[in-house]
Amino acid sequence: MRTRTSLVMTVAGIAALPMPAAAYVRTTTSAGVPTAWKAPCVTMEFSLGSPPLELDAAGYFDAATQAGAAWSQSSLDGVRCTNVIFTVESVPAVAGPVGMDYHNRLIFRKNGWCRDPPPTDPNEPICYDDSALAITTVFQLKNTGEILDADLEVNATDFTWGDFVGHPEQFVPNNTQDFQGTITHEFGHVIGLDHTCFTPGTSSDGLWPVDNNGNPVPDCSSTNLPDIVTGATMYVSVDSPSAEVGLRSLSPDDMQAACDIYTYDPNFVCLAPSGSGSTSGSGGCSYATHPRGVPISGVLVLLALALALLRRR
Ligand SMILES: [Zn+2]
Numbered sequence: 360m361r362t363r364t365s366l367v368m369t370v371a372g373i374a375a376l377p378m379p380a381a382a383y384v385r386t387t388t389s390a391g392v393p394t395a396w397k398a399p400c401v402t403m404e405f406s407l408g409s410p411p412l413e414l415d416a417a418g419y420f421d422a423a424t425q426a427g428a429a430w431s432q433s434s435l436d437g438v439r440c441t442n443v444i445f446t447v448e449s450v451p452a453v454a455g456p457v458g459m460d461y462h463n464r465l466i467f468r469k470n471g472w473c474r475d476p477p478p479t480d481p482n483e484p485i486c487y488d489d490s491a492l493a494i495t496t497v498f499q500l501k502n503t504g505e506i507l508d509a510d511l512e513v514n515a516t517d518f519t520w521g522d523f524v525g526h527p528e529q530f531v532p533n534n535t536q537d538f539q540g541t542i543t544h545e546f547g548h549v550i551g552l553d554h555t556c557f558t559p560g561t562s563s564d565g566l567w568p569v570d571n572n573g574n575p576v577p578d579c580s581s582t583n584l585p586d587i588v589t590g591a592t593m594y595v596s597v598d599s600p601s602a603e604v605g606l607r608s609l610s611p612d613d614m615q616a617a618c619d620i621y622t623y624d625p626n627f628v629c630l631a632p633s634g635s636g637s638t639s640g641s642g643g644c645s646y647a648t649h650p651r652g653v654p655i656s657g658v659l660v661l662l663a664l665a666l667a668l669l670r671r672r
Pocket of ligand 1 (some may be wrong): 545548554580594595
């Protein structure tokens with residue numbers, strides 16, 4: 360577990376060095392193409408028929424709505440600068456398997472933290488790492504990077520989910536997690552962002568990723584990561600309740616990403632929200648007309664670092 364002492368020493372060490380240029384990291388396909396929605400009007404379907412017990416359905420829905428709004432309201436110098444419109448829709452049906460169906464789903468996995476549908480490759484594990492808080496699977500076109508669908512699974516098997524701001528009494532170390540913070544991070548993956556550090560062996564194209572400035576992304580295992588890396592909503596892990604709550608508020612780099620990729624245009628209108636179930640429009644056409652453009656999925660994980668370290672002892 361990262362101690363407070365080591366964190367302070369890290370920050371103090373950075374202060375003596377030139378501050379690194381602000382940066383963010385985009386997800387790329389296996390062809391090395393950055394991913395993005397063609398029209399960033401993203402609706403997540405959220406089934407609240409039987410949520411975990413810590414919050415009621417309205418509480419979870421409000422938290423997810425706030426997480427989406429964080430990205431929609433990205434601003435620089437106090438002025439909104441992104442076309443992202445990220446909304447959450449409550450749906451009655453129990454969320455089912457992850458899949459490329461033009462329905463973006465937010466799914467609580469309460470009865471097993473395992474893949475649904477199971478993997479077709481017998482060499483792939485059926486269940487996820489139990490230290491993973493949540494997993495976002497993004498379906499995108501390999502050669503254009505266009506995102507067509509994104510499904511977000513929340514680990515409600517190994518963790519419970521609460522609101523550390525409105526209900527701080529819900530914090531139980533290594534058990535209850537802050538729902539809004541984690542979901543804000545995952546929504547960043549949904550719009551095409553990757554982590555602000557890199558874990559070797561996890562890139563989709565086998566290459567070491569670079570940030571928007573063309574610089575190699577720092578190694579997540581480095582002991583002296585700068586604060587702008589660890590303080591971003593798109594940092595790879597959380598190790599404390601305050602860190603989880605911190606994910607709710609986008610860092611300047613997170614907002615810069617939303618604004619660079621989906622630059623604000625006052626004339627932009629969401630004609631048909633992406634992932635609303637419509638298979639017409641650009642997404643469906645791209646999929647149908649490019650034989651080699653079969654959507655591929657990328658899986659992105661937020662780890663509960665403290666718990667992971669605890670279990671390795
Ligand atoms: Zn992540």
